[in-house]
Amino acid sequence: MGYLMGEYDIIVVGAGHAGCEAALASARMRKRTLILSINLEAIAMLACNPSIGGSGKGHLVREIDALGGQMGLAIDEAFIQSKMLNTSKGPAVHSLRAQADKVMYHQAMKRALEEQEGLDLRQGEVVELLLEDDEIKGVLLNTGALYKAKAVILATGTFLGGRIFIGEYNYISGPNGLSPSLRLAEDLKKKGLAMRRFKTGTPARVKGSTLNYDRMIEQPGDE
Template structure:
């Protein structure tokens, strides 16, 4: 049985940062995720930062994380918000390149010492004498660990809702983690489900941008990471559409 110090379940934003932090501390770490090709995928929204969340991105950066640096390097636009307010309220919002962000995040993970990437579905958290001892996967493989970090995101017994249609999935076209949710309940943990809304994707060629409000980025933005070289960058023009319900 393969043994690790830390097992991270899930490969989204939280899973990536947790796995990197653990491995960089010298701990033998495994990240187990359903699809290695979907690591750090931005399914709902490529936006990073903004009110409230910019503080979190900065904290991750100060502690050695990758989110801030990746957003600075692979962004479409960086925008300053709350400029009319005091310095404490001023923040940056970034629109990241969804493809480049996840490709380069996976590359960082693959080249991190002490970190092992495994493609499988964790179905059970193993407990011995009241303490975490590891996990068991869909393939029937058991991995021992001193601690398990759950970063399951929308996949924990997740459902996709499209109008009146509801079906089990972590993301559209990807299976959910059904048994892990039941296992956690059996261990006495409370499991809740929250619903998030995902906007429809539109073909760029079908949009009349003259009807949209133009949103320009900053030529000299406040970057998220303190490690990013400050320089003038090319920004993509974004458009804003406010949809009003017809009377």
């Protein structure tokens, strides 16, 4: 079956934005917590849009911050520019957005995980949820390592059964060319959990050396 590596109150699978907040909240509530990432260099990775806040999700960032979350503190360390959007409209739609240094944001969140008391950070790919009488008992990694837990939080994001679509061409992959989580996706299907694919879009990148900056209008931040 595997070899036992540890026992926890809560295991968080995935160390993106949701996983990091879940693990930190758990540990701060004095629960012995383990967070597992398929790649430690992908913690809180800003794979697409390197910003925090904005019109679409600024309210969520504020709520996380009000509840003691880490995202607002991390972007304070890593922002390049901050700007209040929609200022030409009423105050109800004003929205703060911070553009992030992607590497610094990752480092800030990883450091928060490493320094949090009661929280262990490990690299590993979860391939199976361990159940007994339909109750969660832990997780199994692709290495054969087994971790027991009273509860497991899945925060796998776009790694779970990940697939990249470029026009009509598509292939299996996680974000930014990283390995996807395929075996866990299959395990969830076998356990009767319905799977549904959601889309996240990434715009084409423009090569900076091809741009004529003299013809552009600078948009400075508010800071």
